[in-house]
Amino acid sequence: VLDFSSPNIAKEMHVGHIRSTIIGDTLARIFEFANIEVLRRNHVGDWGTQFGMLIQFLFEKFPNGEEAANQAIGDLQSFYRDAKKKFDENPDFKGRAQQAVVRLQRGEDRYLAAWKSICQISRNEFDLVYKRLNVELEEKGESFYNPYIPRVLEELTGKGLITESKGARVIEGRKPPLIVVKRDGGFNYASTDLAALWYRLNVEMAEWIIYVTDVGQQQHFHSVFSAARMAGWLPDQKEEKYPKASHVGFGFVLGADGSRFRTRSSDGAVRLVDLLDEAKSQSLAQLIKRLTENGQIAKWTDEELDKTSEAIGYGAVK
Numbered sequence: 001v002l003d004f005s006s007p008n009i010a011k012e013m014h015v016g017h018i019r020s021t022i023i024g025d026t027l028a029r030i031f032e033f034a035n036i037e038v039l040r041r042n043h044v045g046d047w048g049t050q051f052g053m054l055i056q057f058l059f060e061k062f063p064n065g066e067e068a069a070n071q072a073i074g075d076l077q078s079f080y081r082d083a084k085k086k087f088d089e090n091p092d093f094k095g096r097a098q099q100a101v102v103r104l105q106r107g108e109d110r111y112l113a114a115w116k117s118i119c120q121i122s123r124n125e126f127d128l129v130y131k132r133l134n135v136e137l138e139e140k141g142e143s144f145y146n147p148y149i150p151r152v153l154e155e156l157t158g159k160g161l162i163t164e165s166k167g168a169r170v171i172e173g174r175k176p177p178l179i180v181v182k183r184d185g186g187f188n189y190a191s192t193d194l195a196a197l198w199y200r201l202n203v204e205m206a207e208w209i210i211y212v213t214d215v216g217q218q219q220h221f222h223s224v225f226s227a228a229r230m231a232g233w234l235p236d237q238k239e240e241k242y243p244k245a246s247h248v249g250f251g252f253v254l255g256a257d258g259s260r261f262r263t264r265s266s267d268g269a270v271r272l273v274d275l276l277d278e279a280k281s282q283s284l285a286q287l288i289k290r291l292t293e294n295g296q297i298a299k300w301t302d303e304e305l306d307k308t309s310e311a312i313g314y315g316a317v318k
Contacts, residue, residue, distance in 0.1 A: 001039045001200050002028050004212035005130075005137060008045035009122040010054055012077050013129050014269035016253045022318050023250060024212040025135045039138065039204060043196065044126075046119050046141035052101030055114045056093065057083035059100075076121060132276055133314060140196075148195040149187055153180060156194070161230055171227045178223040193224050197245065201233055207242040215249035216260070222247065279313035287312065 004024020007013050024040070031038045057079075086093050104111040123139070130137060153169075156162050162169050162180060169181035180191045200206045211221055225245045228234045235241050252260040255269065287309055291297040 001041055001204060001206040001209045002031075002212065003041045003043050003196075003210065004028075005135070006043040006045070006213075007126060009119050009141070010050065010076050010080050011122075013126060013272040015272060015275055016269060017272060018275070018317065019214070019250045019253060020212045021130075021133065021135055023248065025133070027210065027212065027248070039206070040136060042126075042137040042139045042141070044122075044139055044141035046122075047143040047146060047192075049098070049101050051104060051115055051118070052099070053083050053087045053094075053097040054080065054118055055104065055111055056097040056100040057086060058114055058118075060093075060096075076118070076125070129272055129276070132310075133318070142192050145192055145195040145199060146187075148199055149191050152195045152198045153191065155198075156180070156227070156231055159231055161227065171223075171230070173230055174223045174226050178227055189220065190224060193221075194227060197224060197228055198233065201228075201243055207244075209243070209245045210248055211246070212248045212250075214252050216252065218247055218249045221245075276314060276317060279317050280309050281313075283313035283316065284309035 002024055004027075005017060005021040007017050028038045028040050087097055088094075100111060104115055119141075153162065156171065161171050161173075163172060164170075165177060167183035168179050170177040170179050178190050179188060180194065182188055197209065200209050211217075213221075225234065225247075228245065229236060234243060234245060254260055284305060287305060288297065291300060
């Protein structure tokens with residue numbers, strides 16, 4: 001199983017996503033070339049508190065107009081920004097948004113329908129980017145593993161691995177301890193990743209699970225792998241046998257000011273579609289210039305110029 005790319009729903013893909021997407025796809029192609037079965041997994045961020053904010057904002061802005069609402073969330077970046085502004089500035093709205101999360105998690109039809117609409121619009125935009133990069137992925141997002149979290153935590157508790165600490169539930173063994181249930185009783189990345197790891201080992205029967213992210217998540221994954229070894233899901237590292245889990249880390253993608261791009265706060269980040277457009281535009285300009293200088297431009301059709309500039313431009317980005 002190769003876990004890579006994994007953008008957050010309701011946010012546009014930006015340059016911070018490019019390395020995981022390309023490195024993951026490259027690893028998948030190498031394994032596939034060696035006739036190894038690969039499950040390409042897109043672990044999208046399609047669950048969490050931000051959806052309460054988005055859904056409540058949608059309901060309040062368009063209380064009766066489903067069609068108008070769908071048009072509004074067509075521009076997800078602007079929609080997210082407006083919802084976040086209201087969430088940060090209006091305590092009453094923040095309270096209603098938090099209640100919307102509860103109603104979504106309860107599975108109320110109206111809230112589930114809004115969540116699905118937001119996810120589908122994001123998914124369509126992601127697919128356009130993946131098509132341009134010629135990257136294939138199968139989506140299994142955070143929400144897919146949610147039903148497995150309680151039984152996984154029950155198993156870990158039964159094995160004596162989960163303890164109480166300052167109101168939270170944690171797994172000791174590494175420093176800092178791995179928090180699997182927050183003080184408010186909510187789940188987090190660790191609980192979701194443990195459920196995903198359990199599913200991949202016990203349902204998909206994976207022999208090797210590889211996570212491709214920036215090095216900032218290295219400690220998190222090492223803590224998850226350590227918990228899995230303590231639970232007996234994975235063998236001891238010294239045994240060098242399957243199944244096994246690995247983290248492939250790469251350097252941070254930095255902005256012009258030297259600060260790191262963060263997927264959950266990407267304001268100001270270069271959109272990935274804009275980067276691809278620029279790469280294609282520059283390669284097309286160079287291609288036309290050189291063909292004109294060599295007297296070959298008349299032999300090329302517009303379609304050939306377009307396809308070649310895409311191949312050169314997108315290849316350069318990769």
